[in-house]
Amino acid sequence: MIKFFRKIRYNLMEQNKTGKYLKYAIGEIALVVIGILIALSINNWNEITKNRTEEVRLLEKVSTDLISDINQLKKHISDATQRQTKVDSIFTILYKDSNTDPIKFLNLNFDAISIENHFEVNSSTFDESQAAGSIKFIQNDSLREDIFNYYRITKRNYDDENTVQSIYRDIYPIMFKKIFASKEFVLLYSKIESTLPGLNIKSLGKDQDYMSILLHKGISEKVQIGVWKSFRDKAELLIQHIQSNQNK
Numbered sequence: 001m002i003k004f005f006r007k008i009r010y011n012l013m014e015q016n017k018t019g020k021y022l023k024y025a026i027g028e029i030a031l032v033v034i035g036i037l038i039a040l041s042i043n044n045w046n047e048i049t050k051n052r053t054e055e056v057r058l059l060e061k062v063s064t065d066l067i068s069d070i071n072q073l074k075k076h077i078s079d080a081t082q083r084q085t086k087v088d089s090i091f092t093i094l095y096k097d098s099n100t101d102p103i104k105f106l107n108l109n110f111d112a113i114s115i116e117n118h119f120e121v122n123s124s125t126f127d128e129s130q131a132a133g134s135i136k137f138i139q140n141d142s143l144r145e146d147i148f149n150y151y152r153i154t155k156r157n158y159d160d161e162n163t164v165q166s167i168y169r170d171i172y173p174i175m176f177k178k179i180f181a182s183k184e185f186v187l188l189y190s191k192i193e194s195t196l197p198g199l200n201i202k203s204l205g206k207d208q209d210y211m212s213i214l215l216h217k218g219i220s221e222k223v224q225i226g227v228w229k230s231f232r233d234k235a236e237l238l239i240q241h242i243q244s245n246q247n248k
Helices: 002-014 018-096 102-113 124-132 141-155 158-180 183-190 208-246
Strands: none
Touching (some): 018 124, 102 183, 141 208, 158 208
């Protein structure tokens, strides 16, 4: 093809047809320019398609991570609600039914006070996209900002961190001293009769140290439930935003 066009140029030059040669040259240049523009357009289209494919893949993985977060949060909310109910039951026993079976009371305390949930946000896709720079492929600025905000808030989960630390720092020492160091707990734990004094449930209702951890636990559960519900709501709204973006 190149030889064909070159032959035409030579023939025109040999025949001294300068005007026709110039027209032909301009036409040839125009064809080259058009070819370049077409190639650039195809390349741009391929790049846009590639970026869009990566955006879809990224958003699908983020949605999967968010569903995992929602399921985890729902379980934590359910567990914490049950613990809060058990804390209320302990208050009832302390002030209305102090003759309750000590073993039942011990089990209630163990379940209500010494167990804790901690929300671990699933940020693997988000972290990977930031490290690779692929987060930029999310074209919707509002959606990209919502994703950043969700992970910024959930990663900075001070309430859970403080509550878990408090279990070991504040609650366990008092639990072991006031409740676990009793005849009933040793029997429950090791099946051995000890010489420790029996558990005095009525006196615990007047013990400030014990009441402080009980109140602390009840209040912290309420706070955590509120925080987890807000995380759950944010995750659900973010999934809706992603789905809305994908449907456009």
